[in-house]
Amino acid sequence: xxxxxxxxxxxxxxxxxxxxxxxxxxxxxxxxxxxxxxxxxxxxxxxxxxxxxxxxxxxxxxxxxxxxxxxxxxxxxxxxxxxxxxxxxxxxxxxxxxxxxxxxxxxxxxxxxxxxxxxxxxxxxxxxxxxxxxxxxxxxxxxxxxxxxxxxxxxxxxxxxxxxxxxxxxxxxxxxxxxxxxxxxxxxxxxxxxxxxxxxxxxxxxxxxxxxxxxxxxxxxxxxxxxxxxxxxxxxxxxxxxxxxxxxxxxxxxxxxxxxxxxxxxxxxxxxxxxxxxxxxxxxxxxxxxxxxxxxxxxxxxxxxxxxxxxxxxxxxxxxxxxxxxxxxxxxxxxxxxxxxxxxxxxxxxxxxxx
Amino acid sequence: xxxxxxxxxxxxxxxxxxxxxxxxxxxxxxxxxxxxxxxxxxxxxxxxxxxxxxxxxxxxxxxxxxxxxxxxxxxxxxxxxxxxxxxxxxxxxxxxxxxxxxxxxxxxxxxxxxxxxxxxxxxxxxxxxxxxxxxxxxxxxxxxxxxxxxxxxxxxxxxxxxxxxxxxxxxxxxxxxxxxxxxxxxxxxxxxxxxxxxxxxxxxxxxxxxxxxxxxxxxxxxxxxxxxxxxxxxxxxxxxxxxxxxxxxxxxxxxxxxxxxxxxxxxxxxxxxxxxxxxxxxxxxxxxxxxxxxxxxxxxxxxxxxxxxxxxxxxxxxxxxxxxxxxxxxxxxxxxxxxxxxxxxxxxxxxxxxxxxxxxxxxxxxxxxxxxxxxxxxxxxxxxxxxxxxxxxxxxxxxxxxxxxxxxxxxxxxxxxx
Numbered sequence: 001x002x003x004x005x006x007x008x009x010x011x012x013x014x015x016x017x018x019x020x021x022x023x024x025x026x027x028x029x030x031x032x033x034x035x036x037x038x039x040x041x042x043x044x045x046x047x048x049x050x051x052x053x054x055x056x057x058x059x060x061x062x063x064x065x066x067x068x069x070x071x072x073x074x075x076x077x078x079x080x081x082x083x084x085x086x087x088x089x090x091x092x093x094x095x096x097x098x099x100x101x102x103x104x105x106x107x108x109x110x111x112x113x114x115x116x117x118x119x120x121x122x123x124x125x126x127x128x129x130x131x132x133x134x135x136x137x138x139x140x141x142x143x144x145x146x147x148x149x150x151x152x153x154x155x156x157x158x159x160x161x162x163x164x165x166x167x168x169x170x171x172x173x174x175x176x177x178x179x180x181x182x183x184x185x186x187x188x189x190x191x192x193x194x195x196x197x198x199x200x201x202x203x204x205x206x207x208x209x210x211x212x213x214x215x216x217x218x219x220x221x222x223x224x225x226x227x228x229x230x231x232x233x234x235x236x237x238x239x240x241x242x243x244x245x246x247x248x249x250x251x252x253x254x255x256x257x258x259x260x261x262x263x264x265x266x267x268x269x270x271x272x273x274x275x276x277x278x279x280x281x282x283x284x285x286x287x288x289x290x291x292x293x294x295x296x297x298x299x300x301x302x303x304x305x306x307x308x309x310x311x312x313x314x315x316x317x318x319x320x321x322x323x324x325x326x327x328x329x330x331x332x333x334x335x336x337x338x339x340x341x342x343x344x345x346x347x348x349x350x351x352x353x354x355x
Numbered sequence: 356x357x358x359x360x361x362x363x364x365x366x367x368x369x370x371x372x373x374x375x376x377x378x379x380x381x382x383x384x385x386x387x388x389x390x391x392x393x394x395x396x397x398x399x400x401x402x403x404x405x406x407x408x409x410x411x412x413x414x415x416x417x418x419x420x421x422x423x424x425x426x427x428x429x430x431x432x433x434x435x436x437x438x439x440x441x442x443x444x445x446x447x448x449x450x451x452x453x454x455x456x457x458x459x460x461x462x463x464x465x466x467x468x469x470x471x472x473x474x475x476x477x478x479x480x481x482x483x484x485x486x487x488x489x490x491x492x493x494x495x496x497x498x499x500x501x502x503x504x505x506x507x508x509x510x511x512x513x514x515x516x517x518x519x520x521x522x523x524x525x526x527x528x529x530x531x532x533x534x535x536x537x538x539x540x541x542x543x544x545x546x547x548x549x550x551x552x553x554x555x556x557x558x559x560x561x562x563x564x565x566x567x568x569x570x571x572x573x574x575x576x577x578x579x580x581x582x583x584x585x586x587x588x589x590x591x592x593x594x595x596x597x598x599x600x601x602x603x604x605x606x607x608x609x610x611x612x613x614x615x616x617x618x619x620x621x622x623x624x625x626x627x628x629x630x631x632x633x634x635x636x637x638x639x640x641x642x643x644x645x646x647x648x649x650x651x652x653x654x655x656x657x658x659x660x661x662x663x664x665x666x667x668x669x670x671x672x673x674x675x676x677x678x679x680x681x682x683x684x685x686x687x688x689x690x691x692x693x694x695x696x697x698x699x700x701x702x703x704x705x706x707x708x709x710x711x712x713x714x715x716x717x718x719x720x721x722x723x724x725x726x727x728x729x730x731x732x733x734x735x736x737x738x739x740x741x742x743x744x745x746x747x748x749x750x751x752x753x754x755x756x757x758x759x760x761x762x763x764x765x766x767x768x769x770x771x772x773x
Contacts, residue, residue, distance in 0.1 A: 137412050174427075174428035174430055179408075219432065219433045220430050253669070257669070261666055265398055293672075
């Protein structure tokens, strides 16, 4: 019904052009609020074209026109670059613009994906989103829409910015840190082939950076990263990563420390990584040594290990399997049980002294 | 995320129990502004962290004068601290506790701003699901803020569905109860129904049928005719408004913005808000009543269940073959929880290594308490306590130091001044 009011009817391409013009003024304008309001108004009209007006009418030809103008200008880049200068609620409209345009298909191409890859500075700007904490969750959610497409995920995995994400995951506010973690997880799990290529090229650095997340003192970082680790180890495309990861005694130690964590949730998530070490038929000697050395402790621990997930059949079976595997390990001939008790008492004292 | 929240906020008393966790009043050390901190233990919640974080992202994307403002979130131990704007005027349910029932004028103000808040939430695709007087908060100036949406609602539902469910059936729209499986669920119109019930609650002091058993009343809601405003002396505009809210067919129920535009009850509110006066007299009433004092009992701020206890100690002796890895796998203690900023240990007497915490601190303090004791019993207890502590300290060296530190931290965190 909007046409009845004839409120300043603009063609979609005009809209985009006029918005671009205003957005570029955001930096320099005297009256920032006025420019902001203008941009908000255009974004709202664009949103109406994309999602339909009050009556919910959507005109595909209008969307096509809009998209055409977006592709032939720097519209997406300008919006992302100036995101923090946009009005609070209009930022969400930018997310809508991206997600609807990304889903457009012409033939078997995704023109928006092609556009973004042909002018990669928009992607780079999005990928560096956590550098602007104020808008990080917005750039994060746009980016995760983009990396649903494997070509964009591959682009990001090749960009060294990815290493900054291990830092972003551990700093800043809860929402920004977990947002960065989400992006990292999506990059490593959604397109399994791309992830495998990434692991093959960056194994050492990745393992080191990832382990630093798991050794974090922050409960959330620890819990999320150990969960992601087990997911990565169990993903069958990640054979290469899995094999090299479970061969390292250092990695085993880290996983065992988390297995013995005070938090039941962290224990449970760690179990799913630990079982891969135990199930490995070709354990390296240092890995076996650690398991053998801790054989009795592990058995006591695992038998009492109650994650509260008794109803989870596969988990119960896996636990039995792991216990069986550890029982098969050779027993060290020493007074290891006495030693255990002695150490426990020591441990208690130490921790009170430390507090 | 590793920021120490004790550096940012002086945490005070518990001011309420939310659906999913307790709420503490706190003071920002930087801006001196009062805030409310909701504490959710992630170790207790069945939710995956992803769910919690999606909810918080929702919350952080909302900004309206009519909803409680979200500030930031910290991770403390296994707990999440959600820092929200503090509403010093309490909730509209508190208002009812004191004033029993509100005038139509006062109700109109509250409901108008509630609708404005809901209009904002609905335009952002959020359904509140739990509108009632207890979830409408008031600032000291008498502004109304819709609270407990997003995180609180969702978390509450997942953490312990019974608690939230039983708590609020009187306000529930019929379609929530009827929810057919083939239906794709309910819409934001459920909140409009609850607004209607809340309006009745405000002017009558309680929602309809609230003297019945909640579960029975719940089952009855879809079968009964919609409640109407009974009792003498109610104006035409409020009755019309309530009738429009309480239409059983959600499609025929107006939206929040339609309500604001079309209904005189919320369109023609008086210019002067009657709320500040009501809040002021309520505050006074609360201060006098014993119940208020009971709520102010200080409680320890929980760090979360999983910070208590010990990590399992594995035997990694002689198998450290990868010392170059840079990250020591054994550095997982929780010393970062200490409220003292780590770069000032030398200014704190507690950090000095020469102190004998039994003799110079605990024993010393107990001797002083002994002298303050007014009667024989009190003095005997102090002596007994001091001796016992001595025994325990010999058994567990470091005990007194730990106790002293914890007392110090606690006093600091609640901002206690002598």
